[in-house]
Amino acid sequence: MKINFFKIFLRTFLLQIFWNYRKMQNIGRLFVVLPVLKNLYKDNPDMLKRAIQRNLDAFNSNPVMASYSLGAIIKQEEKIAKTEPVRLAGEERELRAISISTANTVASIGDRLFWATLKPFSLLLLIITLYTVQVYTFKNLETPTERVFAAIGAVIFSLFVYNVPALIVRYKGLKDSYNGTEDNFYGLIKVNWNRIIYALKTTGQILTFGIFVYSLYINFAGEGLSADLLTRTALLVSFLVLSIWTKKLNIPNIYLYIVATIIFCAASFIS
DSSP states (O other): OOOOHHHHHHHGGGTTTTOBTTTBTHHHHHHHHHHHHHHHTTTOHHHHHHHHHHTTSOBOOOTTTTHHHHHHHHHHHHHHHTSOGGGHHHHHHHHHHHHHHHHHHHHHHHIIIIIIIIHHHHHHHHHHHHHHHHHHHTTTOOSHHHHHHHHHHHHHHHHHHHHHHHHHHHHHHHHHHHHOOTTTTTTGGGSOHHHHHHHHHHHHHHHHHHHHHHHHHHHHTTOOSOHHHHHHHHHHHHHHHHHHHHHHTTOOHHHHHHHHHHHHHHHHHHO
């Protein structure tokens, strides 16, 4: 059966529709695979009902990386549709095993890659872009409107940095997992995810250190210990302390980054 991957790809954006605490994303999972099920069992209403029921099992994964599970589920559903009745129960157990193992694995990778790494990284680039615009072009941007448009441009750039990789992974994951096998964990190990996460984190740390050093240089070169220097240093130290504190309390750093971005942007416009 020919799969319309683009149609399935679009449906993955509604994976978290009717999210519930009992079975989490199960209704969204069914919504994603439903066109495939209807095609497979269009001449067999009883089997369609059974397929719908088993795809309402509990499902929870990272919404972007979940594609690496959904493609494998669709492939197994095609296999079930061709299975003899005596082997049906065994193949359904295999489907549940595939669903649980892939969903849990890609949830771990996706949370570390997108929530804990790429999202803060994109916000860091937003801060760097705003800072660069302030240093090099704000002298030419005399009106508040021009400055607002500069800020909007930086936000768009940040969204681009985050969403383009997310869209690629969301679509590629469907195809890779559908064409994958158990040996390569349904296409998941074709990519070294840990290396990507490490590279992004390292780059983020280098950029953070670089902008800190550079900001000290251009703002305080030739100056002594001023109130301005003490104030900015105190803000930086406060940010680092809050970052450690939120980590100990298991509060996602994304909230701290958002607040810091708003504060720094507001301060740059006011000053």
